[in-house]
Every structure is written in structure tokens, then in C-alpha cells.
Amino acid sequence: MNETIETILEHRSIRSFKDEPLTNEQVHTLVKAAQAASTSSYIQAYSIIGVKDQEKKKKLAQLAGNQSYVEKNGHFFVFCADYNRHHAAAEMHGTSVKETTESTEKFMVGLIDAALAAQNASIAAESMGLGICYIGGIRNDLEEVSDVLQLPDYVVPLFGLCVGYPAQDPNIKPRLPLENIYHVDEYEQNPDAFKEGLRKYDETISAYYSDRTSGERTVGWSSLMAHKLTKPVRTYMKKFLKKKGFPLN
Structure with a gap:
């Protein structure tokens, strides 16, 4: 077993971080690692928002269900499905990609691309001795999250990622057989x-x-x-996606 596999198998979510911000070099390394992930047909249908402003982090922590570690970490990333740049590219060449980007298939491509990129960044972070925690709670109120991050149409925030120096050492949670x-x-x-x-x-x-x-x-x-799973959550999602330009045809 090599060091990469050992790093993957030793994963645990960290929910308490030391008060030590990541350096710009560390942040850029993680973003580059994210970009090295596979992407469907070279579309690269995602963007990453790094949130450094403490007031924004505090607001996002509240929106995510008052999760303090969203505010207190080394760096907070928000991964988004993003076709905004693809519409810009189409305008540059006098074409339209609207029908394609509105499809369920291409929205799934954005979801998958973002997830692959985030997992690359997570493994890179853990290999650097950092801890991570995914934050699905930002989907509690995507309208507010989009306002905080000033996201244009065709950009949907999917999940957050806390990264930082661990201030705890939890046990590994056993996975399914x-x-x-x-x-x-x-x-x-x-x-x-x-x-x-x-x-x-x-x-x-x-x-x-x-x-x-x-x-x-x-x-x-x-x-x-x-x-x-007996009670559905975030049932507003379809309406929000349609508003952001994803009617999912």
C-alpha cells in the first residue's frame, strides 16, 4: 500500500481547526490539484469560490445551519456547477449553448465535474497534513448563498469545503461492508x-x-x-435551479 492510498483510507471529517489561515501558495496548490481532476469532454463545468472575508464566512456558517467550523478554519471553498463561462464563449463565436446547458445531462456534468475536482483538492489537502470537511448545509438556502457570493445565472453553489490544520483527531467512521x-x-x-x-x-x-x-x-x-430519509429536505431546489438557468430539460 502506497502513501496516497494510506492518505485516502485514513480520511475523517474535521470539525475543529486551529486558528491558522492557509497561505496563498497552499490555496493555489489545492486549486491546481482540483483542476487536475478528470472533466467530461474537457468542459470543466465548475468554479471554486475561496471565501476569506470573515463576515461572509460568518453568514455562510449561519446559512449552513450554524456550523461554526464554516467560519473558523484555514480556508473555506465553495464548489459550484458553472456554465457562465460557456455562455460567454458562445457569445465570442456568435453561437448559443442555451439549449444544451439547460439539459439535465449537462447539469449532471457540472455536478460530477465539481465533485471530482473537490475530491482531488481534499486528497491533496490531507496529503499536506491538513484536515477537511464537506459542507452540504450551504444548500439550505441557495438564494442567500448566491447573494453572498454574487453568483450570476448558470452558476449553482453545490457544497462547501472547510480546510485547515486539525484541532481534533476523531476516529475513522466505518464504511459499509x-x-x-x-x-x-x-x-x-x-x-x-x-x-x-x-x-x-x-x-x-x-x-x-x-x-x-x-x-x-x-x-x-x-x-x-x-x-x-422519511422526510424530504430542500424541496425548493427545482424552483431555484430553474431560476438560475437550469430548467433541466
Whole structure:
């Protein structure tokens, strides 16, 4: 096993950072690492907003559900799906890409490109001894987030990424068993085998939470998901996307 794989397998989310900002060189290195990720058809349908202004970070922390580590970290990035520059490129050459960028397929390309770029940046950050935490909470109110970041049409903020020097050393959270994730040749549809794997995983996660909370929390993964996913969240999303130029045809 090489150092890269060891870095990946040792990932854990960091939610407490030292009061030490990243240098411009570190930030630029992470952005370059993000840009080195694969991109569909060379479209590069994403942008990264680095947020340094403390008032903006404070506002974003509030919008993300009062998550203090959005405000207090070494650097905060917001990854966006972005076709604004593609519309500009089309104008430069007297054409229109509106019909294409409004499609569900191209919106998915923007999502995937941004996610690949962010994961590259995350692995690079962890290889530098930094910690990271993804922030999906910025999608609680994308209208406000877009105003804070002054985002034009065709640019949608997807998630944030806290990066900084860790002020904590949490345990690695166990992932699902390989047999529940990896299928060979076709999707495994034996419900008994599938649920047995989940039951074993429940025991692992229950022990993990019990150790983490000194016995105050012992919930298993299947129970957590069964209750967590019963109520839809952020149901305004389709309306917001349409307003930003993504009717998803």
C-alpha cells in the first residue's frame, strides 16, 4: 500500500481547526490539484469560490445551519456547477449553448465535474497534513448563498469545503461492508444476504457511536437512514435551479 492510498483510507471529517489561515501558495496548490481532476469532454463545468472575508464566512456558517467550523478554519471553498463561462464563449463565436446547458445531462456534468475536482483538492489537502470537511448545509438556502457570493445565472453553489490544520483527531467512521457496495457483473438482489450485511454493519456503527458518545448514542446505520430519509429536505431546489438557468430539460 502506497502513501496516497494510506492518505485516502485514513480520511475523517474535521470539525475543529486551529486558528491558522492557509497561505496563498497552499490555496493555489489545492486549486491546481482540483483542476487536475478528470472533466467530461474537457468542459470543466465548475468554479471554486475561496471565501476569506470573515463576515461572509460568518453568514455562510449561519446559512449552513450554524456550523461554526464554516467560519473558523484555514480556508473555506465553495464548489459550484458553472456554465457562465460557456455562455460567454458562445457569445465570442456568435453561437448559443442555451439549449444544451439547460439539459439535465449537462447539469449532471457540472455536478460530477465539481465533485471530482473537490475530491482531488481534499486528497491533496490531507496529503499536506491538513484536515477537511464537506459542507452540504450551504444548500439550505441557495438564494442567500448566491447573494453572498454574487453568483450570476448558470452558476449553482453545490457544497462547501472547510480546510485547515486539525484541532481534533476523531476516529475513522466505518464504511459499509464491501459486499454491500461492490457488485460483480450484475446487481446483487438477494434480500436476505443484503440485509444480513446491513445487520452486521449496524453492530459496527452502533459500537462506533457508543464509543464516540460514551454510550449515549447506540443507533445503527439502517435505523439512522430509515428515519433520516422519511422526510424530504430542500424541496425548493427545482424552483431555484430553474431560476438560475437550469430548467433541466
